[in-house]
Amino acid sequence: MHAVDNLKEAERLMTVCNSCRYCEGLCAVFPAMELRRDFGDGDLNYLANLCHGCGACYVDCQFSPPHEFNVNVPQTLAKVRADSYRSYAWPKAFQPMFDRNGTAIAAVTAISIAAFILGFALWHDPAVLASNSGQFYRLMPHNAMAGLFGAITLYALLAIIMGFRAFWKDIGASSVSAGSGLTLWQATKDAAGLRYLDGGGVGCYNKDEKPTDNRRLFHHLTFYGFMLCFAATTTGTIYHYMFDWPAPYGWTELPKLFGIPGGIGLVIGPAGLMHAKLKRHPDMLDPARFGMDTAFLAMMFMTGLTGLALMLVRETAAMGITLAIHLGVVFALFATMPYGKFVHGFYRFGALALYAAERRADRPAKTIRKT
Amino acid sequence: MISHMRSIVARFVDLLKPLSTFYQENTVGDCCIRLCAIVYIDFQQTGTTREMCVQVPPKEVDVLVIGGGNAALCAAITARRGGATVLVVEAAPKFYRGGNTRHTRNMRCAHDTATDHLTGPYGEDEFWNDLHRVTEGHTDEDLARYMIAQSKDILPWIAQQGVRFQPSLGGTLSLGRTNSFFLGGGRAMLNALYLTAERLGVQVIYEAPAVSVEIDNGAFRSATLRSNGTDYTVRAKSLVAAAGGYEANIDWLKQGWGERADNFLIRGTPYNRGDVLKMLLDNGVLPIGDPTQCHAVAIDARAPKFDGGIITRLDCVVFGIVVNRDAERFYDEGEDFWPRRYAIWGRLVAAQPGQIAYIVFDAKSLKMFMPSLFPPVEANSLAELAAKLELPAEAFLKTLTEFNDAVRPGTFDHTELDDCRTEGLALQKSHWARRIDEAPFYAYPVRPGITFTYLGTRVDRDARMQMANGGKAENMFAAGEIMAGNVLGRGYAAGIGMTIGSVFGRIAGERAAQNARG
Structure with missing residues (x-):
């Protein structure tokens, strides 16, 4: 369906929901909706990114399919949300990355892995790939590694910031000072605990009308796993440059203490989320975005898995090729970060901040209406 | 947040409990397989389909x-x-x-x-x-x-x-x-x-x-x-x-x-x-x-025959006037607070020809009540509104003119029985009577909506x-x-x-x- 149609359907649903309001206690979306009487594109993009997809409003709704009113809020907001990622992406030339996102990310990843393998082989004797020295930096000097990944990280950060600015403007966040310290703190708490992925308190709904909390659990494993891995890399870099203490690090050093549980989280979390996705009631899924969701989970999973594998095989002949694969995956992860599901976290956080601000101000944000 | 983290930890402990005894006589690999199996079974159990099998x-x-x-x-x-x-x-x-x-x-x-x-x-x-x-x-x-x-x-x-x-x-x-x-x-x-x-x-x-x-x-x-x-x-x-x-x-x-x-x-x-x-x-x-009675309210006439539920209800009667198919008013719209009167309007509309009526109001009232499923019929003039509703235009304009002329000045307040009322009409509006004179004009068609029987x-x-x-x-x-x-x-x-x-x-x-x- 075209993005315009998705917005139109979302507007229809918000009109239905606003005349019912039975779901207002379930999450943030419905109280935010109640502050409004009509819904511009910016409002709908805000509500769509505020929605965590817990599914409670679908199983609780007396008008969900097969009812003729066909009220399917989780699916419709998922579509609008994914459309919004595309529309905010910077630079515009890369927006089509979202059209066949799974393929695009897979292609970038494959090229990236191939480039690392080729790079190692060309840089050194191809035999170096099979050496069992356990020394990463013989394959790629530390400065080169840090430089390359520093650059791609900065680029990803820049692109994400630019996208976020577009989102922030679209949802009218400044009109209620959504960037204030208190609202950001509230949003941080709500995001860190996934407050609204709990089906209104009993756990989110996935397969049917019986609540479970699995998705929140696996999301926590994924998110905190990612953060731990990030912390592991950061501490490693600090050790290297500030203390002149290069890798490898012992089992009790911080990079390992962060990296191992982080890697395990990154393996179990995405696997669990993927499993949940396959079990999810088809009514609540956006089939067109299956590739995007899957690619994101696969990238997280691969990052964790190859990282752990690297640790296990570093003393063996498989180290070279494993390092190339791991670096390839991580490079692709950062390169595609602004052009995939990864951005959901930033927009959701922004939406939570606006929600906190609207609650404080007791009025809706002013969005620019296209007439 | 803390209780939430606690519940996550508790969930983990639950998942891991069966492992502690298992671990003592098995390898780490076995434990991993077992953990996966537990997680998998946990998934399976979240959606029992018993009611679908046993019919x-x-x-x-x-x-x-x-x-x-x-x-x-x-x-x-x-x-x-x-x-x-x-x-x-x-x-x-x-x-x-x-x-x-x-x-x-x-x-x-x-x-x-x-x-x-x-x-x-x-x-x-x-x-x-x-x-x-x-x-x-x-x-x-x-x-x-x-x-x-x-x-x-x-x-x-x-x-x-x-x-x-x-x-x-x-x-x-x-x-x-x-x-x-x-x-x-x-x-x-x-x-x-x-x-x-x-x-x-x-x-x-x-x-x-x-x-x-x-x-x-x-x-x-x-x-x-x-x-x-x-x-x-x-x-x-x-x-x-x-x-x-x-x-x-x-x-x-x-x-x-x-x-x-x-x-x-x-x-x-x-x-x-x-x-x-x-x-x-x-x-x-x-x-x-009483076998002849049922609970009936006036709901949007465009609602489906069955199961329109709450969202087809209309809470705007007190803000305007209600006319029947002949463009005539038939009850005091401002008799009492809406929560005390909404339940009589189903029966009132049921008594009208064709069992249909139209709630008519203007721009100043549009945002004073809960929104409902269907948007109101909208027109820039009362004559156009009559045409859109397929009501006799002359009678409609006469009813509106007589009503507007009868409205006395007052201080409008929908939270109390205010002093906005009509004078000189055969059928008065006792409260919340305001002239319907501000375009655009709006109307909702209504029919009796049956809730339950006695x-x-x-x-x-x-x-x-x-x-x-x-x-x-x-x-x-x-x-x-x-x-x-x-x-x-x-x-x-x-x-x-x-x-x-x-x-x-x-x-x-x-x-x-x-x-x-x-």
């Missing part, structure tokens, strides 16, 4: 519950907890299960103190006074007071069955003290009750209407269910009839309303046909309640059916709308249908189980 009813149960709404589930859960085997048969498919319960949002229970979700106490006497007022005395005082006393225990009890509450919804502040709102609404409440019932081992069969009953001189023997085109006879030691009223049965409605009933819209599902009620009355159960089975404090020949039924109990007429012979008070369902459902389930188990 063949047993030949005999202790307690047969016919119906699938709040009253039926409260009865089933209580009977099962009382040790009985219980079968629930619901005529509707799973999605439409629960009759009118799926459209409810709160229940009215007496309580002595404010709670997390209720803003203040609501005593038994106040409850009784409210009930007496709305029914205009058409209630059995003994039964009603007993129900009110029992309602005090219902809130904690029903919360134990998994039903969750929240403070009153936006736009319903007037009910914040008296009524407990279900988190997620009536369908969420039903989902919770079904989940509890199934966990307890209550068997539920959908799309299995009872097509006949065998009743032998006030003693229930069996019921025949039709499921997938096959008839099954189920014998039961006790019957709980909780199958609602007949508001979706147009032919039956015609007995009280004539051919006009063809133009009625039904607010609930098409499955509220009253077949069980009819079978019971045909088998000598004593009726109660005719039911007479019961006593044990929810036991009474027989027309003067005796008591041996093993037949009733709960919910099918017996609501005992305490609610007329009118309505928000949330009272659910109170009747839960209180008498619980009583009926308890007595039915006692009866079945000797």
